[in-house]
Structure formats: structure tokens, C-alpha cells
Amino acid sequence: QSALTQPASVSGSPGQSITISCTGTSSDVGGYNYVSWYQQHPGKTPKLMIYDVNKRPSGVSNRFSGSKSGNTASLTISGLQAEDEADYYCTSYTSSSTWVFGGGTKLTVL
Amino acid sequence: QVQLVQSGAEVKKPGASVKVSCEASGFTFTTYYMHWVRQAPGQGLEWMGMINPSGSTTNYAQNFQGRLTMTRDTSTSTLYMELSSLRSEDTAVYYCARRFEEGYNFGYWGQGTLVTVSS
Numbered sequence: 001q002s003a004l005t006q007p008a009s010v011s012g013s014p015g016q017s018i019t020i021s022c023t024g025t026s027s028d029v030g031g032y033n034y035v036s037w038y039q040q041h042p043g044k045t046p047k048l049m050i051y052d053v054n055k056r057p058s059g060v061s062n063r064f065s066g067s068k069s070g071n072t073a074s075l076t077i078s079g080l081q082a083e084d085e086a087d088y089y090c091t092s093y094t095s096s097s098t099w100v101f102g103g104g105t106k107l108t109v110l
Numbered sequence: 111q112v113q114l115v116q117s118g119a120e121v122k123k124p125g126a127s128v129k130v131s132c133e134a135s136g137f138t139f140t141t142y143y144m145h146w147v148r149q150a151p152g153q154g155l156e157w158m159g160m161i162n163p164s165g166s167t168t169n170y171a172q173n174f175q176g177r178l179t180m181t182r183d184t185s186t187s188t189l190y191m192e193l194s195s196l197r198s199e200d201t202a203v204y205y206c207a208r209r210f211e212e213g214y215n216f217g218y219w220g221q222g223t224l225v226t227v228s229s
Contacts, residue, residue: 001172003154034214038155045205045222046155051215089155093214097169099145104154 004029004090004102011108017078020105022090023071028100030071034093037066037075041086049088050075077107085109112136114206114220121226122196130223132189132206139187140164142209145216146180146191148202158204161189196227 005023012018022029022037029035033053038046048057050066053073063078073092077084090102117131132144146158158178159170165182179192189206203222210217 036213036215038216040155045219046216048210048215048217051210051213051217055213057210057217087154091155091157091216098171099157099160101147101155101157 001028001094001096001098001100004092004100006088006090006102006105008103009106009108011110012077012080013110014080014082016080017076018080018107020075020077020088020090020107022073022075022092022102024073024092024100025071027095028092029068029073031095032093033068035066035068035073036091037064038089038091039084039086040089046089080109082109112208112218114208114218116204116206116220116223119224119226121228124197124227124229126196126227127192127194128196128225129190129192130204130206130225132191132220134187134189134208137208139182140184144180144182144189145207146178147205147207147216147219149205149222150199150202153202156202158191193225196225198227201225201227 035053037050040046053068054066065076088105113135115133145160161168161180168180170178177194181190205222206220207216208218
């Protein structure tokens, strides 16, 4: 199972919106609505930000939203804040009853 | 509250095996699938495998077939991950994880266990 494809890095200024893409295949992202997104600050444990494509856990800011079109899922962060600077990972359930992560995207808040 | 507490850091020689534990509390252990995810230094997250609530069925990522064994002890609410034939590339932080009460995700994470493979 190949890793999902994410851009290595994205950046934005405070207050702006950014979108991180996560591209897979019809055997993972495109085949199931089981895409989730994780935020990881350096030296910290990953934190769930979005699950089942577009659901937000309690306590996660509504500035974070998720969507999916075909084999590509997206995480959008609006109203960028300095604290959003972190690594972001997507993951999807697959047709092999396994899970696969994306390679990760480093978000820089300028 | 849900807690996943992992065993401490390990240093192993190439070719050896390592067994990491993850003690669960705050929920009914026999209700949830449990997963292991690892992260090599400076690298991304990698899903390793999962075990069903009763411990009778496992599913491993292809990269680990033949080297990975996941078990769970329902009497002590403890999950185990054993990786054999260790090589330097297995140096990583290993996490146990469980989904939130709804949805398909890794909502709860252990604190991570650093396994260093070095001669």
C-alpha cells in the first residue's frame, strides 16, 4: 500500500486560509469516507483534527474543516494563527482493511 | 478518562526483538480495535497494524508481515507489540492508538515509546 500524497510544505500569513491536499486512489481515499487529519507539533503526540472526511472532534476549532472529491481529500485552515504551525498528516482506511498515512505536510505561518 | 500508557524506551541490537506494551484504562478494553503507529526520527507516521477487540484477529501492514506480532491481554487491559529481526531503520517512536467513541480515526494516543536499534 503506497502512502497517500501530500505536499511537503505549505505556508500562509496570519488570518489567511490554506488548504492541504491528500491524494490517494479508489482503493483508499476515493473508496471510503474514512479520511482523518492529524496535527503534530514538534516532540508531541499527534492530535486528531478531522475524522470521517469532515467531522470535527469536540474541542477542535471550527477554523479547521475537511472535504473530499474523488480520490483527493483536503484540510482547510481558515484564519491562520501562529499556533497552527505544525506538521499535518492525513490517513485513510483501505480496501485491504488496513490504514495508510500521507507523507505529512509542514505548515509554516509566515 | 481514556488513558494509554506505554512502556519505557528500549535500546536493541540489530537482529534482536523488542516488545512494547500499552496499558489501557478509562474504557472497556474489549470493545475497541487497537492500533500501532510508528514514526522514525524526522519522518512521517506509519500505520503498522491493528488487533480486534477479543485479540483473535490481527491485520498488519505489508511492510511488517512476518516480523510483527500484536497481542492483547484482556485480564490486564494491556496491548503488546513485538517486532523481530530489528534493523537500524526500525529506530522510531512507537505509538498505540484507539479511535474516538464515534467514527473511524485514531483519536486517543499513547505517549510513545522510543525504540533505538544500534550495534
